[in-house]
Structures are given as structure tokens and as C-alpha cells.
Amino acid sequence: xxxxxxxxxxxxxxxxxxxxxxxxxxxxxxxxxxxxxxxxxxxxxxxxxxxxxxxxxxxxxxxxxxxxxxxxxxxxxxxxxxxxxxxxxxxxxxxxxxxxxxxxxxxxxxxxxxxxxxxxxxxxxxxxxxxxxxxxxxxxxxxxxxxxxxxxxxxxxxxxxxxxxxxxxxxxxxxxxxxxxxxxxxxxxxxxxxxxxxxxxxxxxxxxxxxxxxxxxxxxxxxxxxxxxxxxxxxxxxxxxxxxxxxxxxxxxxxxxxxxxxxxxxxxxxxxxxxxxxxxxxxxxxxxxxxxxxxxxxxxxxxxxxxxxxxxxxxxxxxxxxxxxxxxxxxxxxxxxxxxxxxxxxxxxxxxxxxxxxxxxxxxxxxxxxxxxxxxxxxxxxxxxxxxxxxxxxxxxxxxxxxxxxxxxxxxxxxxxxxxxxxxxxxxxxxxxxxxxxxxxxxxxxxxxxxxxxxxxxxxxxxxxxxxxxxxxxxxxxxxxxxxxxxxxxxxxxxxxxxxxxxxxxxxxxxxxxxxxxxxxxxx
Amino acid sequence: xxxxxxxxxxxxxxxxxxxxxxxxxxxxxxxxxxxxxxxxxxxxxxxxxxxxxxxxxxxxxxxxxxxxxxxxxxxxxxxxxxxxxxxxxxxxxxxxxxxxxxxxxxxxxxxxxxxxxxxxxxxxxxxxxxxxxxxxxxxxxxxxxxxxxxxxxxxxxxxxxxxxxxxxxxxxxxxxxxxxxxxxxxxxxxxxxxxxxxxxxxxxxxxxxxxxxxxxxxxxxxxxxxxxxxxxxxxxxxxxxxxxxxxxxxxxxxxxxxxxxxxxxxxxxxxxxxxxxxx
Numbered sequence: 036x037x038x039x040x041x042x043x044x045x046x047x048x049x050x051x052x053x054x055x056x057x058x059x060x061x062x063x064x065x066x067x068x069x070x071x072x073x074x075x076x077x078x079x080x081x082x083x084x085x086x087x088x089x090x091x092x093x094x095x096x097x098x099x100x101x102x103x104x105x106x107x108x109x110x111x112x113x114x115x116x117x118x119x120x121x122x123x124x125x126x127x128x129x130x131x132x133x134x135x136x137x138x139x140x141x142x143x144x145x146x147x148x149x150x151x152x153x154x155x156x157x158x159x160x161x162x163x164x165x166x167x168x169x170x171x172x173x174x175x176x177x178x179x180x181x182x183x184x185x186x187x188x189x190x191x192x193x194x195x196x197x198x199x200x201x202x203x204x205x206x207x208x209x210x211x212x213x214x215x216x217x218x219x220x221x222x223x224x225x226x227x228x229x230x231x232x233x234x235x236x237x238x239x240x241x242x243x244x245x246x247x248x249x250x251x252x253x254x255x256x257x258x259x260x261x262x263x264x265x266x267x268x269x270x271x272x273x274x275x276x277x278x279x280x281x282x283x284x285x286x287x288x289x290x291x292x293x294x295x296x297x298x299x300x301x302x303x304x305x306x307x308x309x310x311x312x313x314x315x316x317x318x319x320x321x322x323x324x325x326x327x328x329x330x331x332x333x334x335x336x337x338x339x340x341x342x343x344x345x346x347x348x349x350x351x352x353x354x355x356x357x358x359x360x361x362x363x364x365x366x367x368x369x370x371x372x373x374x375x376x377x378x379x380x381x382x383x384x385x386x387x388x389x390x391x392x393x394x395x396x397x398x399x400x401x402x403x404x405x406x407x408x409x410x411x412x413x414x415x416x417x418x419x420x421x422x423x424x425x426x427x428x429x430x431x432x433x434x435x436x437x438x439x440x441x442x443x444x445x446x447x448x449x450x451x452x453x454x455x456x457x458x459x460x461x462x463x464x465x466x467x468x469x470x471x472x473x474x475x476x477x478x479x480x481x482x483x484x485x486x487x488x489x490x491x492x493x494x495x496x497x498x499x500x501x502x503x504x505x506x507x508x509x510x511x512x513x514x515x516x517x518x519x520x521x522x523x524x525x526x527x528x529x530x531x532x533x534x535x536x537x538x539x540x541x542x543x544x545x546x547x548x549x550x551x552x553x554x555x556x557x558x559x
Numbered sequence: 560x561x562x563x564x565x566x567x568x569x570x571x572x573x574x575x576x577x578x579x580x581x582x583x584x585x586x587x588x589x590x591x592x593x594x595x596x597x598x599x600x601x602x603x604x605x606x607x608x609x610x611x612x613x614x615x616x617x618x619x620x621x622x623x624x625x626x627x628x629x630x631x632x633x634x635x636x637x638x639x640x641x642x643x644x645x646x647x648x649x650x651x652x653x654x655x656x657x658x659x660x661x662x663x664x665x666x667x668x669x670x671x672x673x674x675x676x677x678x679x680x681x682x683x684x685x686x687x688x689x690x691x692x693x694x695x696x697x698x699x700x701x702x703x704x705x706x707x708x709x710x711x712x713x714x715x716x717x718x719x720x721x722x723x724x725x726x727x728x729x730x731x732x733x734x735x736x737x738x739x740x741x742x743x744x745x746x747x748x749x750x751x752x753x754x755x756x757x758x759x760x761x762x763x764x765x766x767x768x769x770x771x772x773x774x775x776x777x778x779x780x781x782x783x784x785x786x787x788x789x790x791x792x793x794x795x796x797x798x799x800x801x802x803x804x805x806x807x808x809x810x811x812x813x814x815x816x817x818x819x820x821x822x823x824x825x826x827x828x829x830x831x832x833x834x835x836x837x838x
Contacts, residue, residue, distance in 0.1 A: 195644035197690060219690045221639060263639065379819065397824060403710040404749065405824055437818050439753060439827070441703060450630060450638065451689045455703075459754040460818055484777065507780060518781055 055118045056164030056180060062206060063276055070116040070533045072271075073158055073203035074419065079273040079338040081421040082493045083534045087541035088556060089496030093510045093520045099542060099553040100137030104128070106549035111529040112158030112203065113419065113490065114544055114551065119537055121544065122180070123551070126156040126171045126201070129183060134537055137553060143183040147171035149194035155417065155529065157271060158203035160211060162231045167211050169200025175213065177234060189234040191227070196220045203271050205281065207312040210237060212281060214268025218330075221289040221450050224266035224304075228315060238315030242266025242285050242303055253300040258447060260297045265289030266304035270334040270417060275350070278367060280309045280318055282339065282352055286332035287324070292400040293444050293453025294328040301326055305333045307354060307362070309369060319369035322391050324358045328399045329382070329440060330411045330456070331358035338422050338429065344372060344471060353470055355420055355431035357413030358382070360392060361473045375473035377466055378414040378435050382407050400440035400454045410438035410458040416488055419531045423493035426513045428467040428476055430491045430499060436461030465491070465501055467516060477516040483507070483527065490531020492543075500543065502528040508545050508552075524552060606680060613681025616674060624665070629685050634665065637682055638689050649679035705745035709832040711825060716833025719826055724817060732837050740838045749831050754818050758810045762786055765803040776807060 057071050065084045066075035075081055088096060104110065106125045114123035120140060121132045127147055131140040149172050159178075160167045165186065166178040173192040176185055191213075192198035198217035205212045210228040224242035229235065243264045244251040254261035265288045272283035288304040290296050303317075305324035310317055323333040333356050340351040344363075352366035359380040363373035371390030376383070382398040398407040418432040437459050444453040465479045481489075483505025492500045499513040504527045510520040530546030543554040618627065624634030637643050646652045653675040659667030670678070720726045730736050743751060762776040764784060772795065774786035784805055785796035799805070809815075 193641065193644075196639075196641065220644075401824070403708050403828055406753075406818075406822055406827060408819065435819075437754075437822075439750065443703070448630060450636075457750050459750060460815060483780075503780065505778065505780070507782075521782060 055120065057117045057161045059163070059208075061117075066533075066535065068536050069118070070114070070535050071161060072115070072205065073113050073160070074271065074273065074336065075533065077207075077274040077276065077339070079336045079419075079422075080340070080424070080493075081419055081491065081531070082423055082495075084495045085534055085536055085541050086494065086496040087536070088494070088498065088534075088543060088554075090498060090512065090519060092556060093496070093498060095556055096510070096520055096522075096543070096554050097557060098522075099555045101553070102130075102132055102137040102139070102551040104130070104549045104551075108155075109526075109529045109548045110546040110551065111155035111417070112546075113531045114533055114546075115159065115161055116533065116535040116537075116544070117161055117180075120180075121551075122159050122161065122166060123546075124156045124158050124168065125549070126154060129159060129166070129168055129178065131180070131183065132551070134535065134542065134553075137551070141183040143178065145170065145176075147194075147199075154199060154201050154216065156201050157417075160204040160206050162206045162211065165231065167204045167206070167213075167229075167231070169202050169204065169213055171199045171201070173198045173200050173215070173217075175200065175204075175211075175229060175234065177231070187234045189229065189236075191215060192217065192222075196222055198222055202269055205271050205274065206231070207274050207281060210312050212272070212312060214270070214272075214283065216267055216269040218265070218267055218286065218291070219451065221260075221263035221265065222267070223263055224268050224286055226268050226272075226283055226310065226315070228312065240308075240310055240315040240317065242268065244302065250302040253302045255296075255298055255447070258296070260289075263289060263450075264297065264301060264304060265291070266306075267332070268334065270336065273337050273339050273352075274312065275339055275366060278309075278350070279311060279313070280366070281312045282307060282309055282337040282366065284308075284323075284332070284334035284337060284354065284356075286334055287327045287330050290444065290449040290451055290453035291330055292328055292440060292456065293442050293449035294326060294399055295442075295445065296447050296449040296453065297326075299326060305331065305358075307333060307337050307352065307364065307369070309366065321362070321364055321369045321371060321389070323354070323356045323360060323362055324394070325387075325391055326394060327358070328394070328454075329358070329407055329438075331356070331409075331413055333357065334417075335415050336419055338420060339366060340422055340424070340470060342424065342427070342470065351470070353422065353429050355415045355429065355433070355466075355468065357409075357415055358392070359409045359414035361429070361468055363470060363473065373473045376414075377431065377468050377473065377475055378433050378464075379408050380414075398440075400442045400456065402442050402445060404439050404441050406437055406439055408437045409434060410436045410461050411440070411456045412436070412438075412458055412461055418488045418529070419490035421491040421493045421499070422470070423499070423513045425493075425495065425497065426467075427470060428513060429470050430493065430501075430513070431466050431468065432481070432489055432491065432501070433464050433466045434461045435464060463488075463504060465511075465516070467513070479511075479516045485527040487527025487529055489528040492532040492534060494534060500532045500545065502545070502547065506547055508547070522554075524550070526550075609677050609680040610684045613677035613679070613684075616670075616678055617681050620668060621678070629682060638686055643682050644686065646679055646683070649675040652679050652682065703746045705740075705835055708745050708749055708828070709835045711828030711830070711832040713829075713833045713836050715825075716829035716831070719829055720833060724821075724826070724830070725813065729813070736834070736837055738838060740835045745831075745835070748834060749827070752830060752834060753822070753827065754814055755811065760807060760809045761789075762808065763806045764797070765805075766797075767801060767803060769803070779805065779807065 112124040114121045129143040168176045172194045197219040201216045227239040228237040267286035288301040305327045306322040352364045359378045361377040384393045384395045420431040440456040481503040489502040499511045506526045524547035526548035532545045626632040629637040759775045763773040774788040778785040
């Protein structure tokens with residue numbers, strides 16, 4: 036009796052169609068009523084202009100709802116919010132959830148065939164009424180956002196070679212842009228663009244030049260290692276519509292810890308690259324870790340800031356990189372303005388004429404071991420950083436520590452990992468970095484009894500949200516790091532908080548382990 | 560507060576959402592496997608025997624071109640081979656072995672189905688080893704031999720132990736470290752002395768009454784403090800503002816300072832070489 040009218044209502048809503056999908060114009064705007072991309076907007080700042088929840092009233096914040104995934108893996112995706120619906124993932128699952136109440140709308144569970152289902156997953160992208168989901172078995176699925184039905188799928192890479200999908204794609208106009216994961220067998224990395232309607236490949240940019248091309252001399256000549264040199268592209272990039280350039284970090288070279296198999300800088304691994312989203316043509320590169328041997332990929336979010344540098348307005352790009360360096364570039368040309376450590380390091384011999392770091396030989400992995408700081412986990416890793424234009428500080432979830440690195444496959448024929456390393460000690464901190472100097476302005480110990488690697492959100496309400504390793508969700512003063520509010524959520528977080536406004540109320544969404552929590556102020 | 564994690568950072572680690580902050584055995588397997596039923600163990604034995612037979616067969620007929628460890632030589636690398644990686648129990652490998660590849664100089668081998676199955680078992684086991692980043696069969700985290708690590712001077716290590724390192728303030732080669740080199744595998748010994756795991760941080764809190772209580776520190780943030788008391792065995796927690804003081808004692812503080820700010824590679828090699836004499 037009751038179900039029929041409800042069904043009709045649902046059909047009526049579906050018939051009014053595009054209203055629930057994403058207006059493409061939202062993609063270029065600061066996130067307010069929508070959080071339509073992995074980073075909220077194209078800049079990667081994860082700064083919300085919303086201020087209904089602010090430093091004066093954050094003490095009244097209370098739980099609005101919680102959503103249990105019952106997942107065996109922690110959420111490490113960033114939810115999207117579009118027209119009152121949240122979309123987020125675990126590696127083999129996609130959910131659509133009511134952003135007002137936390138009620139499930141639909142759920143796709145798709146056990147992967149091979150690949151790496153145990154890895155983290157960063158989430159989906161939306162274009163109109165379609166979602167794009169990179170699967171652990173290295174496919175890209177186009178889903179109907181209304182019901183999760185698969186519209187098309189394409190095979191991006193070969194899961195038998197341990198390639199997998201974990202990235203949240205980036206939509207730029209009619210391009211669905213994504214990178215590939217896979218750090219076990221020796222694979223060459225790439226960034227590719229798919230047609231959102233058909234899934235047809237539009238272009239593919241390779242993390243290594245082909246033999247004979249410019250910069251191929253940064254690989255050994257008498258070896259095929261350049262053809263299998265790594266450089267995975269597993270975190271979402273950013274986009275500057277004015278320059279029409281996307282910015283992406285690339286992963287570490289292969290074999291990972293046996294650098295003697297690949298003498299040279301190994302371009303374009305461990306680099307920040309600027310590509311034209313229409314053609315895949317590279318405008319410039321900056322190599323953050325030349326000849327990396329510590330698994331210090333440079334995939335961390337390249338955050339775009341339009342801000343003064345030494346008194347002059349500049350188009351800037353900032354990255355707190357895995358190797359422990361805070362990199363500030365002019366994003367029009369890739370020229371380095373700053374390249375300074377934000378955690379303790381012992382591996383830097385100096386800097387070359389482009390401002391790129393030169394590694395010390397003695398901290399590279401060795402047969403009898405070599406000590407290096409930071410550890411292989413890095414100063415930073417996948418967790419999304421944030422830039423707050425109100426304080427001018429760049430915030431990053433960092434680890435201080437020391438690792439020991441061994442070569443287990445000496446010589447030129449190493450492949451795969453080629454070595455072994457141990458994280459001897461690593462302690463997590465939230466660090467605030469002055470983007471104009473690279474100096475750490477304040478630092479906060481975020482260690483705890485569990486494990487996390489949390490993302491960060493800043494807002495115009497003079498608030499910073501993040502979580503410590505015991506699972507304490509905190510609202511901090513972004514200027515000082517002083518705690519303004521907290522809630523114990525029961526577990527550390529490997530996900531990232533987002534915020535949006537719905538029905539006039541600002542919501543804060545925070546993942547903890549496999550649960551999503553929603554917070555808001557009491558109804559007026 | 561953070562467990563002194565000895566996490567082997569592996570291939571997939573970067574992309575993994577969760578990994579155990581505990582001493583890992585190396586390789587991407589992040590959690591210890593649950594105990595397996597006896598039937599599964601019999602299956603393991605059968606498959607280990609197939610791998611052994613396959614290894615022997617491979618060494619006799621294939622290694623000359625494909626390399627002893629299957630990484631290639633004058634013939635292609637089979638570890639990275641797309642065909643081998645897609646093979647199931649010899650279904651793709653078999654036709655290549657029995658038919659040969661005359662155009663590329665590979666002869667045909669008249670092997671039986673069970674010989675093919677053994678070869679396939681060996682190649683898949685070898686791929687699994689490489690995907691775990693280890694080369695030697697059976698190799699895991701502790702397979703680096705002492706001879707490879709003991710490249711320093713035992714005398715210099717001893718001098719560091721009694722001098723600059725300050726180790727002898729807490730440790731003794733005839734006391735807690737007696738026979739230490741027999742107790743642990745070389746790799747384990749090295750990572751343990753570099754940064755031992757497990758010793759808990761303790762604290763003494765002073766209550767408003769002035770009474771003091773000590774125990775293992777469980778939580779210490781700016782809002783709450785909790786300990787497991789060594790006096791009464793109970794869990795206790797307080798709002799921090801209600802406590803007069805909290806004195807924290809980290810027994811690993813000296814190790815941490817040595818590790819982060821003092822040790823050189825030479826110190827590491829010397830100390831290991833010295834500890835390796837304590838048998």
C-alpha cells in the first residue's frame with residue numbers, strides 16, 4: 036500500500052533528472068554546498084569558505100549521524116557531496132549515502148578479480164550524473180550515480196602484473212584523468228585521460244621518456260630498466276583553469292631500493308609534472324627526489340596557491356613531499372622558489388642549479404645497511420594536506436623518524452624491490468609550515484594508541500580539523516594549533532574530513548577507521 | 560606513546576590504508592596468517608614438493624637461457640613475463656615448453672603434464688618471492704647473514720658501548736645481553752639494538768590530594784590522562800586539569816636520541832659486530 040506512492044515519487048524525481056547530478060560549473064568553484072572533487076576544488080587546498088561552524092561556536096558541535104560500512108578496511112577515501120548525496124569508497128565498495136541523515140541510498144560491492152584489494156582507496160569522481168571508480172583489479176568503471184549500475188568498464192592495466200586502481204580520478208571538462216598504482220613488480224607508470232561518455236582513451240603520458248627522447252639519458256643506456264622504471268601516479272592531481280595545466284606527482288623509480296641497477300636521475304620519477312589536460316603534453320617538470328632509493332615518491336598533493344611571495348602576487352605550487360622537503364614552485368614554469376626540510380633529514384648533499392636535491396651516497400641502501408631519515412613511510416604520505424589562506428600556513432600530517440635500508444639484490448640486474456627496509460622509529464606530528472619561508476611555525480604531537488594517517492581540512496571559520504592516532508577528532512586554531520574542541524571517535528583515521536552546507540546547515544564529515552561521522556551545530 | 564614500530568615498509572605500504580604498527584616479518588603481507596587446518600598443511604606440503612621438483616627441472620633444462628632464478632639471460636625474464644603471470648597450472652606455459660618457439664631459438668621440450676605442472680609451480684613460487692622483494696628461496700626478514708652485517712670493528716663497537724653510546728649505563732654483556740647473538744637472528748638483532756620495541760612508557764601522576772600514583776601510561780593528551788597502576792593493577796583516568804602534575808618516563812628515550820641524532824652507519828656496523836661476539 037505504502038510502497039507504490041513512494042516508488043512513483045522516486046520515479047518522478049528521476050524524471051526531473053539532471054537536478055541531482057553535478058553541474059560542471061561547480062568544479063571550478065570553492066566548495067560550499069557541494070564537495071564535488073577529491074580535494075573539494077581544483078586547487079587542492081582543502082580550505083572551505085564556510086564559517087557557520089567557527090572558532091566561537093565549535094564547542095557546541097554535536098553528532099548528526101554515523102554511517103557504518105562494516106568494512107574490514109579503514110576508509111581512506113575522501114567522500115564527494117553533490118546535491119545532498121555523499122559518494123565514497125572502500126577498495127571493493129562504493130556507497131551513495133544521504134548527506135542529511137546518513138541513510139544508505141545504494142551500495143555497490145564488487146569483489147576484485149586479482150589486483151590488490153587490500154590497498155587503500157581514495158574515492159570516486161563525478162561528471163554530470165555519472166561516477167568514475169578505479170578498481171583494485173585495475174579497471175575503470177563508469178557508474179550511474181542514481182543507482183550504482185555499471186554503464187561501462189575499461190581495463191586500465193594488467194592486474195596479473197600487480198597493477199591496481201586506488202585513485203580518485205580528476206574530471207577536467209570532458210576528460211576523466213587518472214593514474215595507476217602498483218609498486219610490486221617493475222611497471223612503468225603513466226597518467227591517462229578517458230572520454231567520460233565512452234571510456235575511450237584520449238591520451239596517455241608516460242612517467243619515463245622513451246629511449247632516445249630528451250631526459251632518457253637519466254637512465255642507463257645498456258639496460259632496459261627505463262622501460263620498467265616505476266613512477267606510479269596514484270594520488271589525484273590539481274588543475275589551474277587559467278593556465279590550462281594539470282599538476283601531478285609521480286612515484287618512485289624501480290627497482291625500488293637497488294639504485295645501482297639504474298644510475299642517473301631517473302626522470303620523470305619522483306617528480307611534479309605539469310601537463311596539458313587536452314593533449315597530455317608536458318609543459319615542465321621538477322624532480323623532487325632525483326635517483327630515489329628510499330621509496331620516497333612525490334605523489335603528495337601539489338597544492339595551488341595564488342598568494343604573495345616576497346611581496347609579489349604569484350601563481351604558486353606547494354608540496355610537502357615524502358622525502359621530507361617542502362617544495363614551493365612557480366607553477367607557470369616549474370622554477371623552484373623554496374626546497375627546504377619540514378622534518379629531520381640526513382640524506383641531502385646539496386642542491387643543483389635547478390634547486391633539486393642531490394642525495395648522499397652514504398644514506399642510500401647498502402648491503403650492510405644504511406640509516407636514513409625520514410623512514411620509508413616518509414615525512415608525508417597519502418594523507419591530504421591543507422592550505423589556509425587566512426593564516427598563510429600549509430598543514431601536513433608528518434612523521435619524524437629513522438629507517439634502516441638494505442640492498443638485497445646488488446648489481447645491475449636487480450628488479451622489483453631489490454632491497455628491504457625497516458621503520459625503526461616514526462612519530463606523527465601535525466605541522467604548520469609558513470609557505471613563504473618553509474619554516475615550521477608550530478608542530479603538534481599526534482601520536483596515540485592506534486594507527487592513523489589523517490587528512491586535514493581548514494575553514495573560513497578559523498578552524499582546522501584533523502585526528503590523532505588514538506582517534507581524537509580535534510578542532511584546532513589554525514594560527515596556533517591550540518585545541519578548541521574534541522571528540523573521541525574510537526579509532527585513528529586514514530581518511531580526510533570534508534564540509535558542506537545543506538538546508539542552511541553546515542555539516543562536517545569525518546572518517547574514523549571504517550565509520551563516517553557527521554557533525555553539525557544544534558538546530559537553531 | 561607510539562609503539563616503537565618495526566614496520567617493514569613494503570611495496571604496497573604507501574598505498575595501503577591500514578598496516579599493523581608492529582614488528583613485521585617483511586614483505587607485503589601485513590597481518591599474520593590465521594592458523595590453518597591440517598588439510599591445508601598437507602596441501603602446502605604437496606605444493607612445496609612440486610615447487611622443489613620444478614626448481615630442479617628448471618635448473619637442468621631452462622636456467623641456461625632463462626637464468627637460475629628465472630630473471631632471464633640470453634632468454635627472456637620469466638618473472639616479468641605477462642604470459643607466465645597469466646598462466647594457471649601450466650595452461651599457458653605448457654604449449655610454449657612443449658611446442659618451443661623456433662622463431663626465437665627456443666627448442667621444444669617433450670615434457671609430461673606433471674613436469675609442466677611442476678615447472679609452473681616453481682615459476683609461480685619464484686614470482687611470489689620476487690613480489691615479496693626477496694630473492695633467496697625461503698627468504699624472509701631475517702635471512703640477511705651475520706657476515707654481511709658484521710662489517711665493522713668489534714673493538715670500536717665495544718668502545719662505543721662503554722663510552723660515547725652510554726649503553727653500559729643500562730646494559731651488560733654478561734647480564735641482560737649475555738648470549739644475545741644466539742638469541743636473535745642477525746637482522747632481528749640489528750633492528751632491536753637500533754631501536755628496541757615494546758618497553759612501555761610509564762608515568763607518575765600527582766592527585767589533587769597530593770597522593771601519587773604510578774603505572775603504564777595509556778593516554779596522555781591535553782584533555783585526559785590514563786594509566787594502568789602498578790600499585791593496584793586497576794585502570795585509572797583523570798581530566799588533566801584535575802591533576803597537579805604528570806611526570807612521564809620513556810625508557811627508550813636514550814635509544815631514540817641515539818638513533819635519531821647520534822648513530823652513524825659506522826656506529827651501527829661496529830655495534831653489530833661487537834654484539835655478534837656475545838654468543
